[in-house]
Amino acid sequence: MNLSSLIYFSRLYGANTELVTCGGGNTSMKENGVMYVKGSGTALKDAVTETFVAMDLQKLLGIFDEEYPQDDAAREAKFVADCAKAKLPGEENKRPSVEALLHALFPQKYVLHLHPALVNGLTCSVNGREECEKLFGDSVLWVPACRPGYTLAKIMKDIFDKSDKPIKTVLLENHGVFFGANTVDDLGIHLNGMMNVLNSKVIEYPLVDSDKPEPGFADKIRQVSGKQYVEFNASPTALKFAKSPESAKPLLKPFNPDQIVYCGPRVKFANCENCLNEIDANVIIMKGKGIYAIGDSAKAAANCMTLVKDAMKIATYAEAFGGAKPMDEELVSFIVGWEVESYRKSVSK
Ligand SMILES: [Zn+2]
Known part of the structure; x- marks a missing residue:
């Protein structure tokens, strides 16, 4: 399988420290019923073919037909186990991103998920939801903060099911953003469009770099x-x-x-x-x-x-x-x- 386009944009955005810090963010690509999604604990900027876990898309989405326990620990353990079952043979030693099922919900070929500070200035703000609507109308979907893992996946699934038009961009409160697109160029267009709008709203730019000596504590x-x-x-x-x-x-x-x-x-x-x-x-x-x-x-x-x-x-x-x-x-x-x-x-x- 040729993952060069996936590797290309994973490295491109992963190397931009305004978009990705530490191991945050993940990417995926779908082809012929298989989704290739970033493995948990890997870094986007270092992406190679082995970074990605091949998963059976239908099996993964089958998680929504399962019954899940109410108890947090039991539910999340079953969720991780069910995600693991959707890995293709040969992928046993890899662990897919816990956000794999969120990627699977997007009908588009490529998905880019990031936690940029500029975007989180909106998702972690008092008026985030109203401002999202004002700035982006119904082109961006807002998902309220909720427990990650199965709960978030189920909430997003219900929102996707109710929507009568294809969802391309999702903002997750206190978390980050998802972009879905059928070409790598379109991913960049969505991302840049959002960053331009948010940049135009900035009141003050943070200055966080410091070379001052430590004062002795x-x-x-x-x-x-x-x-x-x-x-x-x-x-x-x-x-x-x-x-x-x-x-x-x-x-x-x-x-x-x-x-x-x-x-x-x-x-x-x-x-x-x-x-x-x-x-x-x-x-x-x-x-x-x-x-x-x-x-x-x-x-x-x-x-x-x-x-x-x-x-x-x-x-x-x-x-x-x-x-x-x-x-x-x-x-x-x-x-x-x-x-x-x-x-x-x-x-x-
Ligand atoms: Zn995330």
């Missing part, structure tokens, strides 16, 4: 947290959030599943060094100084800082749409306990 943070790797950011945007507990508020709760995977669910605001007597978060906003990201490995700390920067961008872009809106607590605790995300984290280390 890192050792204490290592000692108290027991984690040896610390990254520091004192960019203009980080300093804005670090002014006071009030200004830090938009960053204190996660916006999307990626943040939970790479930073954990908690962010701590610290008024002073002496307040660091207990650290139960991987992100510390230090009053007047900047933001720390900590981890058990250099990669874990770096990934966490990448997601902190992403959160700063989302919160800044969300100002155009009534301000930032984090995920609700119930959803956060579901994702914290979700096996699928623990898997993603374990392979990203």
Whole structure:
């Protein structure tokens, strides 16, 4: 099977850090009843033929005919097992993206799913839904935040079934965006069209890069947290959030599943060094100084800082749409306990 067009756009968009951070996002292609979808824990920018898992499209969509248990753990375990059953022979050692079934819902040949900060400025905002309608009319479908995995797939399936015209673009609240198209060029046209509209709404662009030296709290943070790797950011945007507990508020709760995977669910605001007597978060906003990201490995700390920067961008872009809106607590605790995300984290280390 020739996957060159799929590999081409996976790498193209995967290498753009404004569109993809860490292992986020996924892509797929359908041909002759087979869907090739990105494997969980792989990175789009490094896509090769082996990155993709070949799945029987009909078998995968057959999941909607199954009965699923109410219990979260039992339902999600069955869901992962049923997705795995749809893999073609020879693919046993690969694990498809948990979003594979969402890709399968799109009738188009190609699907591109991303979590760009600019898009999430809208999906993680107070007025997101109304603004989506104002900006894109009925050409973009809005899916309210819900539990990922089977629940999200079922909700999207019902929305697709009710729609009387082909759905090409879906925005998922507190998550990201899906584009479906029959050519790779059309994918780019949809993506650029959305980015242009959102860029035109930006009130202020975030400035998240920082080369300022760490002001001397890192050792204490290592000692108290027991984690040896610390990254520091004192960019203009980080300093804005670090002014006071009030200004830090938009960053204190996660916006999307990626943040939970790479930073954990908690962010701590610290008024002073002496307040660091207990650290139960991987992100510390230090009053007047900047933001720390900590981890058990250099990669874990770096990934966490990448997601902190992403959160700063989302919160800044969300100002155009009534301000930032984090995920609700119930959803956060579901994702914290979700096996699928623990898997993603374990392979990203
Ligand atoms: Zn996603």
